[in-house]
Amino acid sequence: MAFHEVRFPANLSFGSVGGPERRTEVVSLSNGFEERNTPWSQSRRRYDAGVGLRSLDDIGALIDFFEARQGQLHGFRWKDWADYKSCPASATVGMADEFIDVGDGSRTEYQLVKAYASGAASQVRVIRKPVAGTVRVGLQGDELAEGVHFSVDTATGIVAFASPPSINERITAGFEFDVPVRFDTDRIQVSVASFQAGDVPTVPVVEVRL
Structure with a gap:
C-alpha cells in the first residue's frame, strides 16, 4: 500500500x-x-x-x-x-511538551513520541506524521532552531540533529500531528x-x- x-x-x-x-x-x-x-x-x-x-x-x-x-x-x-497536539487542546505547542529521549553523544536521529498518563500508568505513542512547521525542539531546556540545529522528516516523525546531543542531555519536543x-x-x-x-x-x- x-x-x-x-x-x-x-x-x-x-x-x-x-x-x-x-x-x-x-x-x-x-x-x-x-x-x-x-x-x-x-x-x-x-x-x-x-x-x-x-x-x-x-x-x-x-x-x-x-x-x-x-x-x-x-x-x-x-x-x-x-x-x-502534544499539549492540551486549549494550550499552545511548546518545546517542552513531551520528553523524547536523552542524548548518548553519537546518535543524531530521534523519533517523536507522545505520552498518555493517568495515575501511575502511562502509554507512549509513536508519532509518525507531524505537521510541517509546528515542531519545536528543546535540548536541556534551550529551544533549538529548525533548519539550523535540527530538521524534521514529516513522513516519519524523525528529528535529525545537526550534531549529536551530548550524553544525558534531555531532548524534548512539541508538535501538531496527523493520524495515518x-x-x-x-x-x-x-x-x-x-x-x-x-x-x-x-x-x-x-x-x-x-
Missing part, C-alpha cells in the same frame, strides 16, 4: 466521530476470576468521515478525495480534532434526497500501522 502525504480536508473531519480502539482478550475462569491480555501494544483509531458532511459540496469534496485515494488502496493523513489512515470501505453510497433530509452517509476510516 502506498501512502499519500495529503490530509483529508480538515473542515470535513471536524465534527467526525471516532477515537482509539483497543483489542483485549478476556477469559472468564471457572472460579469467577478473569484473565485479560492484549495482542496490541498500541491502540488503533477509527473514525466516521460522513458525520462531518454539511452540504452537497462537502459530498463532492469527499468523493474527489476518495477517488484520488482509490478507495482503500492508498493511505492519507487525518486530523483528529480531539487529539492533534485509510478508508475502510471501497464503496460510498449517497442519496441526495436522504442527505438533504438529514441522513448522512457512513464513511469509515481506520488508522494504519506504518
Whole structure:
C-alpha cells in the first residue's frame, strides 16, 4: 500500500466521530476470576468521515478525495480534532511538551513520541506524521532552531540533529500531528434526497500501522 502525504480536508473531519480502539482478550475462569491480555501494544483509531458532511459540496469534496485515494488502496493523513497536539487542546505547542529521549553523544536521529498518563500508568505513542512547521525542539531546556540545529522528516516523525546531543542531555519536543489512515470501505453510497433530509452517509476510516 502506498501512502499519500495529503490530509483529508480538515473542515470535513471536524465534527467526525471516532477515537482509539483497543483489542483485549478476556477469559472468564471457572472460579469467577478473569484473565485479560492484549495482542496490541498500541491502540488503533477509527473514525466516521460522513458525520462531518454539511452540504452537497462537502459530498463532492469527499468523493474527489476518495477517488484520488482509490478507495482503500492508498493511505492519507487525518486530523483528529480531539487529539492533534502534544499539549492540551486549549494550550499552545511548546518545546517542552513531551520528553523524547536523552542524548548518548553519537546518535543524531530521534523519533517523536507522545505520552498518555493517568495515575501511575502511562502509554507512549509513536508519532509518525507531524505537521510541517509546528515542531519545536528543546535540548536541556534551550529551544533549538529548525533548519539550523535540527530538521524534521514529516513522513516519519524523525528529528535529525545537526550534531549529536551530548550524553544525558534531555531532548524534548512539541508538535501538531496527523493520524495515518485509510478508508475502510471501497464503496460510498449517497442519496441526495436522504442527505438533504438529514441522513448522512457512513464513511469509515481506520488508522494504519506504518
